[in-house]
Amino acid sequence: MNVHTYEKVWLIGAMVLIVGFIVTITYGSVGLGIAMVDDSEETIEPSELDEDERFADPRVEQVGENEYEAYVVAQTFIFQPDPIEVPAGSEVTFYVTSPDVIHSFSIVGTNVNTMVIPGEVAAMTVEFDEPGEYGVVCNEYCGSGHHTMEGELHVVPDEEFDMTELSVEADDEVETGDEATIEVEVENRMLEALETTVALEIGDETLEEDVTIDGGEAETTTFTIDSADLGEGDHDWTVTVDDYEDSGTLTVADELEEDDDE
Amino acid sequence: MTMSNAYIDDFPAEAKLVRTAFYSSFLALALGGVFGIIQTLHRTGYYRFIDSADYYTVLTAHGVFLVISFTIFFLVGVFTWAITTSLDRGVEDLRFSWGWYGLMATGITLSGVAILAGFTDATDISASVLFTFYAPLQAHPMFYLGLVLFVVGTWLAGADWFRSWWAWKQENPDSRIPLPTFMVLTTMLMWYIATLGVAAAILLFLLPWSLGLVDSVNPLLTRTLFWFFGHPVVYFWLMPAYMMWYVLLPKVSGGKLFSDPLARVVFVLFLILSVPTGIHHQYLDPGIAEGFKFIAMTNTMFLLLPSLLTAFTVVASMEHGARQRGGEGYFGWLTALPWRDPVFTGMALAGLMFAAAGFSGMINAGMNINYLVHNTFWVVGHFHLTVGTAVALTFMAVTYWFLPQITGRALWSRSVALGQVVLWFVGMTFMSNAMHRGGLLGVPRRTAEPQYDGFEFEAAVGSMGELQAQIALGGILLTLSLVLFFANVFGTALNGRSDELPANEYAGTLSGPEDAPLVLDNLKLWTAIAVVLVIFAYTFPLLSIVDRGGLFGPDINPLPVSLETVHLLAFVLESHVTGTLESIAWLGVNR
Numbered sequence: 001m002n003v004h005t006y007e008k009v010w011l012i013g014a015m016v017l018i019v020g021f022i023v024t025i026t027y028g029s030v031g032l033g034i035a036m037v038d039d040s041e042e043t044i045e046p047s048e049l050d051e052d053e054r055f056a057d058p059r060v061e062q063v064g065e066n067e068y069e070a071y072v073v074a075q076t077f078i079f080q081p082d083p084i085e086v087p088a089g090s091e092v093t094f095y096v097t098s099p100d101v102i103h104s105f106s107i108v109g110t111n112v113n114t115m116v117i118p119g120e121v122a123a124m125t126v127e128f129d130e131p132g133e134y135g136v137v138c139n140e141y142c143g144s145g146h147h148t149m150e151g152e153l154h155v156v157p158d159e160e161f162d163m164t165e166l167s168v169e170a171d172d173e174v175e176t177g178d179e180a181t182i183e184v185e186v187e188n189r190m191l192e193a194l195e196t197t198v199a200l201e202i203g204d205e206t207l208e209e210d211v212t213i214d215g216g217e218a219e220t221t222t223f224t225i226d227s228a229d230l231g232e233g234d235h236d237w238t239v240t241v242d243d244y245e246d247s248g249t250l251t252v253a254d255e256l257e258e259d260d261d262e
Numbered sequence: 263m264t265m266s267n268a269y270i271d272d273f274p275a276e277a278k279l280v281r282t283a284f285y286s287s288f289l290a291l292a293l294g295g296v297f298g299i300i301q302t303l304h305r306t307g308y309y310r311f312i313d314s315a316d317y318y319t320v321l322t323a324h325g326v327f328l329v330i331s332f333t334i335f336f337l338v339g340v341f342t343w344a345i346t347t348s349l350d351r352g353v354e355d356l357r358f359s360w361g362w363y364g365l366m367a368t369g370i371t372l373s374g375v376a377i378l379a380g381f382t383d384a385t386d387i388s389a390s391v392l393f394t395f396y397a398p399l400q401a402h403p404m405f406y407l408g409l410v411l412f413v414v415g416t417w418l419a420g421a422d423w424f425r426s427w428w429a430w431k432q433e434n435p436d437s438r439i440p441l442p443t444f445m446v447l448t449t450m451l452m453w454y455i456a457t458l459g460v461a462a463a464i465l466l467f468l469l470p471w472s473l474g475l476v477d478s479v480n481p482l483l484t485r486t487l488f489w490f491f492g493h494p495v496v497y498f499w500l501m502p503a504y505m506m507w508y509v510l511l512p513k514v515s516g517g518k519l520f521s522d523p524l525a526r527v528v529f530v531l532f533l534i535l536s537v538p539t540g541i542h543h544q545y546l547d548p549g550i551a552e553g554f555k556f557i558a559m560t561n562t563m564f565l566l567l568p569s570l571l572t573a574f575t576v577v578a579s580m581e582h583g584a585r586q587r588g589g590e591g592y593f594g595w596l597t598a599l600p601w602r603d604p605v606f607t608g609m610a611l612a613g614l615m616f617a618a619a620g621f622s623g624m625i626n627a628g629m630n631i632n633y634l635v636h637n638t639f640w641v642v643g644h645f646h647l648t649v650g651t652a653v654a655l656t657f658m659a660v661t662y663w664f665l666p667q668i669t670g671r672a673l674w675s676r677s678v679a680l681g682q683v684v685l686w687f688v689g690m691t692f693m694s695n696a697m698h699r700g701g702l703l704g705v706p707r708r709t710a711e712p713q714y715d716g717f718e719f720e721a722a723v724g725s726m727g728e729l730q731a732q733i734a735l736g737g738i739l740l741t742l743s744l745v746l747f748f749a750n751v752f753g754t755a756l757n758g759r760s761d762e763l764p765a766n767e768y769a770g771t772l773s774g775p776e777d778a779p780l781v782l783d784n785l786k787l788w789t790a791i792a793v794v795l796v797i798f799a800y801t802f803p804l805l806s807i808v809d810r811g812g813l814f815g816p817d818i819n820p821l822p823v824s825l826e827t828v829h830l831l832a833f834v835l836e837s838h839v840t841g842t843l844e845s846i847a848w849l850g851v852n853r
Contacts, residue, residue: 001523002777007574014570018563025559025628029552034630036545038552043810047819076821101398101821102481104546104637108704108717111633115546117482118398119816122548135717139637139706141392143399143821144315147711 037114041121046099049073055097060086062163062191072096074103074116076143079136079151086153087161088131097121101142107153108135115140128155163189164196166244173251176232180225180250184239186211187218202237202250203230227252267765269343269667275356276346279363281668283339284661286367288751290331291654293374295744297324302693302737304710306730317710318390319380325393326377329649330412331370333499336657338366338419340502341446343664344509345423347766348440349430353422362418369411376405388822392708394488395468397479400820403472406464413457420450438775439783441522442509442768448529449501451789452494452536455796459490459540471820480815482549483807489540490800497536499649503656504528507576507609510660512769514606515583515599520575522771523778528575530782531568534792535561538799545632549810554803559629561799566627569620576613582772604676608659608683612652615690619647622698637708640701643694651690658747659683665754672760674753682746685739693736696729705729 003011028034049055054071058080061069068090073080075098086092096105096116103116114122116138136151165187174180182202188194193214198221200207205225213219230252238247270277297320303309304317312320342359346352353359373389379402380388389401423446427439439447467479467487512519519525541558544550581595589598600606622644625631635641662679666672673679703719703726705712712719719726781787 001779002773003524004521004578004773007521007524007571007578010574011571014567017570018566021563021566021624021628022560025630026556028628028630029556036552036555036629037548038555039549039806039810041548043549043816045816047816100819102396102485104706106637106704106706108719110704111631113546113633113636114548115544117485117548119480119811120482120548122546133717135704135714137704137706137714139708140396141318141321141399141708144318144390146318147314147709150714150716152716 035125037122037124041095041123043119044097044121046097046118049097049099054095060084060092060163062189065191066090068092070094072105074098074105074138074149075100076103077138077145077149079105079138079149082136083152083154084136085161086128086155087158088128088155089158091125091127093123093125095121095123102140103138103142103149104140106137106139108137110134113139131155131157162194162242164194164242164244165189166239166241166246168239168246168248170237170248171250172248173253173256174227175256176252176254177228180227180252182223182225182237182239182250184221184223184241184246185218186213186221186241188213188215191215196242199240200237201240203235205229225250266761266763268670268763269347269766270670272766273346273352276342276352276359277668277670279353279356279359280339280342280664283335283342283363284664284668287332287335287339287657288748290327290335290370291744292748294324294328294332295741297321297327299737299741302734305712306734306737307711307713308730308734314710316381318392318708319377319388321708322380322390322392323374323377326373328654329393329495329499330409331374333502333649333653333657334412334416335366337498337502338363338416339664340505340660341419341423341449343667344442344446344505345426347768348442349426351426351430354425354429355422358418359422362415362422364415365418366412366415369408369413369415372404372408372411374408376402376408394485394492396488397468397471397481397484398819398821400468400472400822402822403469406469406472410461410464410469413461416453417457420453423447423450438778441519441525441771441775442505444526444783445501445505445508445529447785448533448788449498451785452501452533452792453498455789455792456491456494456498456537459487459537460492463487463491467814476814478815480807480811480813482547482811483804483813483815485547486541486544486550486803486807489543490537491540492543493540494536496645496649497532499653501529501532503612503653504572506656506660507572507613508579509768510663511576511606511609511613512579512583513767514603514609514663515580516587517579517583517585517769519769519771520578520582521773521777522775523773523782524571524575526775526778526782528568528571530788531565531571533788534795535565535568537792538795539565541799541803542627542629542632545629546636549807550803551806554799554806555629557799559627561795562627566620566624569616573613573617573620579769580610602676602680604679604683605659605663607680608662608686609656611683611687612655612659615647615655615687615694616652618694619644619652622647635701637706638701639697639705639707639712642707643697643699643701646690646694646697650694651686655683655686655690658686661747662750665751666760666763667766669754669757670759670763671754671757672763674750674757678746678753679750682743682750685743685746689736689739689743691736692732693740696732696736699724700726700729700733 055073058071058073063069068086098116098118105116106113112126132155134153138149167185170182171180184198195212198209200223207223209221211219232252235250300320376389379385380390387402389405391399391401463484467484470476471479508525539558539562542562545555584595584598587598589595
């Protein structure tokens with residue numbers, strides 16, 4: 001075959017370019033460890049996500065000292081959880097699936113980007129070095145409300161990050177003279193123990209109790225209040241644990257209203 | 263009777279067929295263009311007169327009319343011209359030829375009606391599933407059926423061209439396949455292999471599913487079968503443009519094609535490498551092993567070779583033409599090119615944009631850097647340079663050469679034509695540049711409103727507002743360019759018959775087929791290699807996908823995309839707030 005000299009040079013140059021591309025990409029994968037979304041995850045029944053251990057309750061879990069897993073459900077037209085909160089300086093593996101149509105999970109301005117296909121679970125491990133807030137978008141058309149499908153990812157400073165959950169059960173009303181109880185359950189979903197103070201403010205009083213909660217455990221603190229000290233009327237209370245707060249109102253009455261049913 | 267030697271003089275019946283195919287193509291271009299400007303103004307927020315939910319119907323229509331009907335009707339016109347001209351014989355059986363045209367036209371009408379019906383409440387027919395129709399999004403069966411008929415029409419068209427070649431071969435047993443015919447045949451062989459994917463996706467899964475014959479599909483499987491077809495289809499759009507760059511551009515430049523053998527090599531490479539690359543559209547798909555993605559990536563990279571070779575051959579042919587016209591110097595010859603000829607200028611600008619598209623394509627092909635741009639506006643910028651300019655602008659430019667050939671009438675206005683091709687180039691420069699930049703900021707493609715509540719896209723240089731303005735400006739210039747194009751098409755049709763038309767000729771070669779080894783013409787060999795590569799690239803991924811998710815997939819529910827569902831989706835949203843998934847099943851029950 002008769003090939004012009006210049007064309008031969010061009011041909012060789014083109015081959016060098018192509019092989020060069022393949023080499024750099026291979027280096028990115030093998031040398032730098034830029035992994036692809038692949039088939040490492042088991043398939044999942046899209047109609048049974050509500051029975052799945054990971055996806056029934058979409059959330060972030062701590063699995064190692066600086067390692068977290070986020071179980072994310074993308075569905076028409078929301079992401080759950082929203083916002084997703086992780087600490088800076090951590091390594092987060094996102095597991096994302098869909099109960100309905102194909103979506104994507106794309107953290108805007110980063111290369112964290114995957115298709116979300118019903119029946120499959122996309123897994124991606126990402127390191128977040130700096131605190132920041134990112135938008136999350138679905139960039140695959142998923143139906144008429146596609147453009148409203150967005151979420152947020154908050155990378156918070158390590159020292160401000162916790163996975164504390166506060167729930168309070170309190171009496172609504174008591175008769176003057178009776179004791180009112182306010183039960184505060186603090187769950188620590190981190191691996192390491194949490195030392196903190198549970199504080200209750202009611203009326204002019206502030207009650208405090210120091211607690212230590214082991215990783216993955218929950219502790220209940222019960223405050224008992226003598227209603228006589230408070231006096232008749234409505235009393236607002238606030239429970240505070242670190243940055244978490246719950247509040248309500250306790251009514252102290254001389255005589256509790258009769259229940260009409262009786 | 264007539265003094266000229268135009269195509270219509272030699273092949274009046276075929277000229278009518280080519281003309282009809284071109285006019286069908288132009289109708290699709292007009293519709294696609296109208297939907298294009300509606301979308302541009304809606305997305306950028308400059309003018310919104312449709313509901314955002316209808317945006318996706320507009321987008322489906324824009325995509326399907328432009329990349330299926332506009333491109334492929336034009337292709338069958340060009341290929342019919344190429345076969346009849348280069349073999350110097352009419353089609354074997356005109357009724358058969360009109361038969362495949364009729365099938366294509368019927369098919370695209372069915373699909374088109376199904377899409378456009380999405381705008382009205384009067385019927386529950388709709389197909390707002392976009393060009394990719396990913397399940398579980400579900401279109402009306404008419405949409406899928408129409409696509410099947412259209413594709414079968416193209417298969418028969420290919421059979422028609424092979425039939426011409428076989429008949430010619432009987433009479434010319436020792437001749438080399440003429441270059442334009444060689445290009446048609448290799449392209450069609452690639453197309454036969456490629457369309458097996460979409461045929462399987464539709465006939466085995468999506469059509470039975472939309473008819474309610476099967477309950478479910480495997481979304482990853484149908485998606486993979488789509489991309490089996492979805493990547494090579496871009497070369498199906500591109501090959502007629504390449505053919506024009508090889509056989510017409512050297513001619514209008516005033517010279518000859520630099521190398522016939524390398525032109526054949528290029529088309530053989532496209533036949534071999536176009537299909538086993540589709541998985542590069544699925545770099546981000548869970549359920550496909552990294553190794554399969556790697557294979558698709560290497561094949562894709564080697565697919566750069568024929569395009570790089572084309573860049574050389576086309577520029578070398580232009581330079582040869584320029585030197586024949588008295589051009590001199592290292593770069594001085596550029597000024598000797600016929601820049602006032604819209605056919606030349608349009609193709610040259612299209613080629614220039616294709617070079618830019620090549621660079622963004624190389625980034626898309628890099629499997630790890632792809633994560634940064636996948637499904638962002640960057641990709642839209644990329645394919646508006648490829649199919650939207652390299653292909654579309656070449657088609658419009660060569661239309662100015664073809665119109666006199668197939669209508670027998672002189673072109674209405676060369677100056678308007680020149681303005682038109684330049685305007686397209688300028689408009690697309692604004693639009694695609696801004697799209698690429700937007701993609702780098704993370705702006706998604708395929709969305710009615712890229713404006714979000716919780717965050718803003720941050721531009722390091724310029725601003726989102728500036729990008730939106732460029733896109734809107736580009737869209738308006740492109741629309742004006744289309745208006746000028748249609749003015750010329752109508753103006754020419756209204757002209758009287760001319761006796762002084764240029765002859766129907768294509769470029770000669772500097773290095774002819776005698777320099778090309780005979781093996782290049784061995785179509786059976788290249789087809790066999792192509793099939794082996796496809797088997798190699800696809801058998802294991804497909805088996806693995808079926809093994810994981812089943813042939814008919816997990817228990818998913820179809821999401822029919824129609825106006826009716828907009829109301830249903832309101833309920834869905836409501837129930838999502840309560841965090842239940844039951845609404846999805848409810849949708850399925852009530853569809």
